[in-house]
Amino acid sequence: MNGGTGQRVLVRDGTFAVLDGRGDIRTEADSAGAPGVSGGPYGLFRRDARHLSRWLLTVGGTEPTLLVPGPDGAHGTAVLTPPGVRDQPPAYTVFREQEVKGGALRERVRLVGNSAAAVTVTVTVAVDADFADQFELRGNREYAKPGAERTCEPHADGVEFHYRRGEWHSRTAVTARPAPDRATEAADGARLLHWTLTVPPHGAVALELRADTHPFGAPPAVEAVEAVEAGSAPVASPPAEPDGEPDGDLARACAQGLADLAALRIPATGPDGEPVRPPAAGIPWFLTLFGRDALLTSLFTLPYEPALADATLLALAATQADRTDPERVAQPGKIVHEIRHGELAHFGQVPYGSYYGSVDSTPLFLVLLGARTERTGDDTLARRLEGHARRALDWLFRHGGLDDRGYLVYHADEGGLANQNWKDSPGAVCTTDGTQAEGAIAVAEAQGYAYDALRRGARMARTAWADPDFADRLEHAADALRDRFRRDFWMPRHGFPALALDGDGRQADALASDAGHLLWSGILGREDGVRVGRRLLEPDFFSGWGIRTLAAGQPAYHPLSYHRGSIWPHDNAVAALGLARYGLHEEARALARGLLAAAARHEYRLPEVLAGYGRDTAGGRPVPYPHACSPQAWAAATPLALRTALESSPPGD
Template identity: 65%
Template sequence: MLTTHHCLLVRDGTFAAVGPSGDITGERGAWPDGLFARDARHLSRWQLTVDGGTPTVLVPATAGRGATASSVSTPPGGRADTPALTVFREQTVRAGGLSERIRIGSNRGEPTTAVLALTVDADFADQFELRSDHRWYEKPHAVRTRELRPDGVEFGYRRREWHARTVVTASPAPDAVEETGSGARRLRWRIELPAHGSTELALRVDAHPHGAPEPDPVLPTPAGELGTGGTAGVPIPEDWPELATACEQGLADLACLLVPATGPDGEALRVPAAGVPWFLTLLGRHALVTSLFTLHARPELAAATLLVLAATQATDADPERIAEPGKIVHELRHGELAHFEQVPYGRYFGAVDSTPLFLMLLGAHAETTGEEKLARRLERHARAAVEWMFQHGGLADGGYLVYHADQGGLANQSWKDSPGSICHADGTPVKGEITAAVAQGYAYAALRGTAGLARTAWDDAPYADLLDDAAEGLRARFARDFWLPDRDFPALALDGAGRRVDALASDAGHLLWTGILDRERGRAVGRRLLAPDFFTGWGIRTLAADQAAYHPLSYHRGCVWPHDSAIAALGLARYGLRVEAETVARGILDLAAATSFRLPEAVAGYPRDRHPAPIPYPHACTPQAWAAATPFALTSALRPAGLSGPKVP
């Protein structure tokens, strides 16, 4: 969760986190401050002083729905009620940089002189270095440079072929540029103001990350004017007016999270990044779920996501990246550590569910839009994805999608991908080959949806019949192998020996969404998800609270995720549990109202009846893509015949 002393500005794959005055101090930890582009911090110091002291903040930096923030401060010292000067700062993030205008106004009736200084630096730290995980990465032969310019300073970083720059310019140019003991540079201006006069400084920071093309001001946005237009034409039930506000904020958040990407034919596109600060990049699972949620509102976003993921689909086997032919990518990174393979995430395929989600979205896009052109264009990619599920994912061998922990990457590769998240009720982690229940639901829906494409778009009835038969077989096996008869609930997973993992988890809501459960069991599961040990009043806990494994501040073993609860709401609607779906939707919207309608990635699992305000999860991304898209999923769950899928017989 963004700390109270940070203001966040994000746009076009670039973001800045600044303090109340607009300063950047070089913090690390849960929320580092700085200017970031392509996984690197391009500005680590940006600190303004007036007459040698730090100004006193009157109005802290606050961002609206755009990428601009304003703050007001006064010089330190003197009488607090009659400061000699007032400093007005306006900061704007743009693709690849930051612009700032500083206006200094005199409050006196006689001429005034002041010395302004701005300390600047760029440490080019990789985001993986800045995480508070206590890891240290060797960076041999790395060289940092600082070169004076007539109007500012240029910072450089080189490590072998890796080269990045940050250029800081000012108008008017500084009177002097000084070195500091830390290696930063201090730009100084002597300002002379007439009585009640004012003057302005214009500052510009341009980040030049390694391998990045220059920003294209005319790059198209697939979702059109994504951040405008209220609810994008999606009808809102009359008795849910706050849903319109949540949708409007969600569109604004999604607009700022769009990042540039490339389609199969080299076309320039924009797709939703997962979230800020750690995931301002394409994560396959997140982009796919976000696009499924917003499909009725912005089908162009789904089309862009499908094209970009098709362009990055694996064609060869690469065990280091968990890549296999036909698999859909989990994560793309552009930073230094990924480039030198010190982290595996440059193009990383450690997700068992991105591939079936790709097929789900492709089928849903054709069904929702009535347009099969994209499905025909991506037929080869879709068939390769199906082939991966059978030949590499595990469907042909053991009847299920499976994964093994990746020692250098992700231990878990379903949506709950944190260490220890796939566990028994007593908290014991599952070892060996893992068969996550949620992935089987996605596989079932993927087979069904792709069978529909085969019949209508590809004119291949035999292939459609094969996929339908495979889906029915998977559904029957799942009912046999995953059901916990003593709990009347599905297991979270199967372990390496095929034993049921007995933790009761919110993943069951995903099974409702995909329709893999029969009607009787599905309705029983849906009602169980509204029991007090699951439902907090804000949403559904990721793990039921009556189990030893539960922790209210655990990322995947107790927190409430709005998107996870929205998936459950869609599933509840699919199984005809309208009252339950509305109860979950109401809790999520109350959470939205309590967080200024910007839904966070997750909140703590504490019950609402004992804690009337939601308790933040301390490391939550915000804005975050599938949280921003959640209100649109709710519009579908609340419609009489919504996007919740066909009713289950």
Template identity: 60%
Template sequence: MTPAGPHVQLVRDATFARLDTTGGITGVRGTAPDGVFARDGRHLSRWQLTVDGSHPAVLVPASREDDHTTSCVLTPQGTRDAPPAYTVFRQQSVSAGEFTEHLRLVSNRPDAVTARLELTVDCDFADLFELRADDREYPKPDGRREVRTAPEGLVYDYRRADWHAGTTLTCHPAPDGIATPDSSTTARTLTWELDLAEHGEAELHLTVRTDPSPPASTPAARRTAPEVTDDLARACERGLADLDLLTIAVEGVDGEQVRVPAAGIPWFLTLFGRDSLLTSYFLLPYRPGTAAATLSALAATQGTRYDDFSGEQPGRIVHETRQGELAHFRQVPYGRYYGAVDATPLFLVLLHAHHETTGDPALAARLEQHARRAVDWMLTDGGLGEHGYLVYSPDLNGLVNQNWKDSAGAICFTGGTQAKGPIAVCEAQGYAYDALVRTAELSEKVWGDQEYAGQLRTLASDLRQRFADDFWMPGPGFPALAQDGDGRQVDALASDAGHLLWSGILDDDRARRVGRRLLEPDFFSGWAIRTLAAGQRPYHPLSYHRGSAWPHDNAVIALGLARHGLHAELRTVAKALTAAAAHHGHRLPEVLAGYARTTTPTPVPYPHSCSPQAWAAATPLALRTALRGVA
């Protein structure tokens, strides 16, 4: 096998590939699996080239020509006295449901030579959830993989009850031979003997097609880049390009096809409620059509019944959707999974914000009943009526925490103990307040229902006062991260408090105190605001949510700083994030480690960060919006 090493990632039109620096795929699993992926499944798990009987030498390792194409330069093994007889120029790319490869062999000798190429191929059709390093196993006793030879290549087939997936490899020219290596059941080695005239050339074209492929759709339009004037503009340009790459086609509320931002790759190339909503909000002044598409898609998947396995409840907005085998057979709850406490109020926030930004009432009118059902969910199953707050209880089949910090242990006391449910996280209460206020305005101005508007404003006012009484911690002068099921304040100092500035649930005095506190050294690393202030027992700079720093989290905080006139603090955060982006080719990763800038000359990325990732890609646009009018 080719030794493990750096990898190259390609993405376009809901299809992505992860390759090693020779262009190969070894079938690894764990935190960063390689392969070719479409619709939550791996359609190519082995793709290993040998030349003249050995692994090729690498003259130029694989690097991206653009976001969906890579190339490298290889040769047979050689020495100074016996240099390689030919050179292999390898180019690979992905498009909607396809992976293609072009090999051009160029002879380096003045006489004829025959090049022997062997390509070992396999398709394991693994679901993305099987590839995670979480020690879970998913039995598939009736799953059957088969491979058959076709005139121009191979056809792989996987069936399990009513589930079907396929991968077809087409080769031009056709292989000279096909063999079974290593006693494998479905791996096949294809062989070509390619004749090269003196200083001549030969070519080999390979096309891998996935079935079922992503839904047929027009590729996302590639926008003309704005004029680049500074690092923030470059980050915005990179972010918009990444969002084009992450755009996928899904069904809207009336059956129409809409294009929405998927959350990120490799794990989340699918519709996510919270992620898509915040991404669309960040983009709203620049691409309002994205918000309209996201709202339509989420209205189409809004809960209509009770299902304990998936968390579906009437009116609830979906957390994520999946199209893979394990979701199909309900071995994981994520086909349509509703385990999010915050997606529903954020849906209402974005619906009003779209109307406010565009001045067009049509979408708000079209989705009136969906909005009313979302409010009903907040007041009933969401917990506002019974508990006074939006709450969730840990889901043993899905997510322990159902806010944006959804990793186990993220909602913790200063001693590090995870809070127990029903849990009311602070930022969700801010979203709920904002949703009620905004929906009241829609009810008054678009739906013509003054009575309903008054009811919502009363609910919002009561929530705001209750929150001030229950969540504010007088000692540190800071909001609690959450309330647990016993009504205790979950007292870890966390960045979630910054979201309260954006939502407006805090009065101006407390909001300004919180905003300034977030810029103190235990919170602010110099690159970004940490998710958890350093110095607390559960702080860990390489954790997912207990000391790392998330660009989108900082973007929400930046919008809140702007709302409360904290311009110096806003400029500090924006400048730091822009500098961090510049160190990563102007692309912000999903997560940064929490190490202080004084100790690291470059920002340290979180080791399992998605890249590109939608709300990180949209963060520079949110910063640009926040900075408008700031001297």
């Protein structure tokens, strides 16, 4: 059957291509005519913009038939043939070798002769670049772009596309060896590059193509990444399989996760301008630095790959806020939520250029710095980042809300994020009937992160910073927070903590998976923690694949909602670590088995999120969430967190 087989992703060094199985980048019109091709966004992307919107190969006037689709990764090869029948086999085979490297999509098309006679073939590649911003594609909406102009310049060896808007200038250069015999323009404005090639008898002829991206404001793309760069040591091999996992699913999931994390690392700079390579959040929408995502990913991988934590901490220290800016939700000492480089962010049409609308990135920064220090026994980084850590701690008290409200709080950001915890979709922080909490919202898990951050900050103050008075203050604040939390968040009727407190101190009483984060942070007492952990494994929460974000049976529950009933692997990884912390090892193992079963049905790559349907639905297969990112960093790191949970021993009282 002609056509591709869904999507594949090539990714490296902050550049990625979304292709079909044949290696093509298709417009919506192209996809509609190709059986088996799923929807977009297809394209070559760098710095939040699409630098190729079409890359379509035809040979002999037709689209070749797919024999072997190309794989995901940084490179891969697809095998195709012209149409043929059993008694008239194809005269040649097409091998499309593609890779993303140095900010470019590179392709080598090889036509290999299958017969004793030479054959002449016409080859055409349709190319175009719309320079669409990812927020346009994600939201399927148009933004006003006064003065914007897109042009195309032919060259002897290809074509170059330009996009200008004021000072903004981005371009994509397409070159080929040998040069095209001719170039024409399609009815929709795409450029068609044509070659007439002769395939020798049982020989081969090759065509090399390259699409180089030149985004506005980008440093030159690198050809290779050296491991000597700060925080960029190669990702470790998967750890050995522990006892009790004879089927090897955990090892295979760890190996796939480590491979995905290596691909998702992006170029960034540390506080002194040094190159570092933290993990981006995910593809296709989030190949950029996200504070919360990078921090949790680095915490999951810390026992196996501490260099990832170093890169994350240095990149986030370099972007730490130093002034108050209400439009960016920034205050001094706050750790960034996300960084964007696209046109819409540059012109202020979306607020996410350097956006600080996250209540939890700052405490998680402190948790990671403390955990990294304790895990490695090396306080060099804690001493180097002491000023950044102290400013982050100051933010918790002065701006985050601990001083005046007793909790970390956020307000809905008009034009930005209504919710600023990890469940950041509208309506996600709600009562059991689905009513969104309003006012100064204190979400449960952020208080647990703050508690952990104060504890770890105290240990760094006492050892690395030689400031015992400051350590005493932080320990006292942690104890007081833990007492307040039990008083205000605990719901005796449910034996479970509330999801949040609203601005009037009322409980948002939805039964939510955030409670698993409280186990991880240790803010719950032993009895409460054990009760909560066991509750999370009851059938309304645990689907058989994982713990739902909201327990089923509540009016607010929806299995295909982003945060009100879906299943997030990273959320479950946090819960698994929490279960192990409270000695609930059978529960942790049951949770791990469910997640690994889901991973096995996704070729051991866990997606960002799954639908909340039970394991007895859809013939015993997990139901995909329609808009999930894959690969996605904290989902890729989840198997490593599961390994840690399974290997943990009960903590002391």
